[in-house]
Amino acid sequence: MLELIPITDSIGTEVRGIDVTADISDSDFERIYQAWLDSTILLLRGQNMTPAQHVEFTRRFGEIYTYTRSNFSHKELPEILILSNQKEKGKPVGSAYSGRVWHSDGHFLTEPPVGSMLYAREVPPVGGDTWYGNMYAAYDALPEGVKERIADLKVIISRVQSRPYNYPDRPAPTPEERAEWVDVSHPVVHVHEETGRKALMVGGNVPWRIEGMSEEEGLPLITFLQEFAVQPQFTYCHKWQPGDIVLWDNRCAMHRATYYDHFTHSRVMHRTTIAGRRSAAAAV
Numbered sequence: 691m692l693e694l695i696p697i698t699d700s701i702g703t704e705v706r707g708i709d710v711t712a713d714i715s716d717s718d719f720e721r722i723y724q725a726w727l728d729s730t731i732l733l734l735r736g737q738n739m740t741p742a743q744h745v746e747f748t749r750r751f752g753e754i755y756t757y758t759r760s761n762f763s764h765k766e767l768p769e770i771l772i773l774s775n776q777k778e779k780g781k782p783v784g785s786a787y788s789g790r791v792w793h794s795d796g797h798f799l800t801e802p803p804v805g806s807m808l809y810a811r812e813v814p815p816v817g818g819d820t821w822y823g824n825m826y827a828a829y830d831a832l833p834e835g836v837k838e839r840i841a842d843l844k845v846i847i848s849r850v851q852s853r854p855y856n857y858p859d860r861p862a863p864t865p866e867e868r869a870e871w872v873d874v875s876h877p878v879v880h881v882h883e884e885t886g887r888k889a890l891m892v893g894g895n896v897p898w899r900i901e902g903m904s905e906e907e908g909l910p911l912i913t914f915l916q917e918f919a920v921q922p923q924f925t926y927c928h929k930w931q932p933g934d935i936v937l938w939d940n941r942c943a944m945h946r947a948t949y950y951d952h953f954t955h956s957r958v959m960h961r962t963t964i965a966g967r968r969s970a971a972a973a974v
C-alpha cells in the first residue's frame with residue numbers, strides 16, 4: 691500500500707509501498723505527483739529497474755529531455771545520462787565530476803528542465819552524498835524587506851563564468867564555447883508554473899551578476915541570498931544506497947554533489963531529465 695512519509699520538516703517525501711516497475715494506478719500516481727510538487731523531492735528506496743523501466747517511470751512525470759551531445763549517454767538509451775567514475779577500455783563511461791556546487795540543472799538554459807531523476811546503482815561507503823534544498827522554504831523565510839528588494843530582480847547566469855566552479859579539472863572554455871554559451875537571465879524569485887508558489891533560485895558559490903546592478907551592489911546581495919538559501923533548516927543530505935531513486939523538482943529545489951574517494955570506490959548513477967515546460971506556463 692502506498693505510503694507518503696515526510697523526510698524532514700521542510701523537504702522531501704519518501705514514497706513507500708511502490709515498485710516502480712509494476713503498474714502504478716492513476717490515483718496512486720496522482721498522490722505521488724502531488725507529494726513531489728508539495729515537498730520538492732521524492733525518495734524511493736530498494737528499487738530494481740532496468741534502464742528502459744527508468745525511462746518509462748520518468749515519462750509519467752513528463753516528457754524526457756535528452757542530452758543529445760553528451761558523451762556520457764547510455765549506449766542503448768540516450769535518455770539516460772551516466773554519472774560514473776568507472777572506465778571501460780580506458781574510456782570514462784560517465785561524467786565523473788559534476789554538480790559540486792549548489793545548483794539547479796541547466797540553469798544556463800533559457801528553458802531549464804523541470805526535474806531530474808537519479809538512480810543509484812553503485813555507491814561508495816563514505817561520501818558521494820547529495821544535498822537537496824527546498825527553495826520555497828528559503829524564499830518564505832526571507833525577511834519581508836529582502837523579499838521586496840528582490841521581487842523583480844534577475845540573475846545573469848553565465849555558463850562561461852560557472853565553468854571553473856563546476857569543473858575545476860577542465861581547461862578554460864574555448865573561443866567556440868564562449869561564443870555558443872550566451873548568458874541567460876532568470877528571475878531571482880521563480881514563480882512555479884504548476885503550484886504558483888515562489889522559490890528563491892540563485893545557485894550557490896558562483897558570484898552571479900544581477901541585471902542592472904553594479905558588481906559592488908549585486909555581489910553582496912547574491913552572496914547573502916545563496917548562503918541564506920542553503921541553511922540547514924531548508925536542506926537534506928541524502929546518503930545513497932544502491933536501489934535508491936531521488937526525483938527533484940528543478941523549479942524549486944537546488945542540489946549539490948559531494949566528494950568521495952574516486953580512486954578507491956566506485957559510484958555509478960543513472961539520470962533522466964524531464965524537459966522544461968516553463969514558457970507554456972508563463973503564458974497562462
Ligand code: OGA
Binds near residue numbers: 773819959961
Ligand atoms: C545531477 C547532479 C549530483 C550527484 O545529476 O544533476 O547534480 O550527487 N548529481 O551525483
Ligand code: MN
Binds near residue numbers: 789793794795945
Ligand atoms: Mn545537477
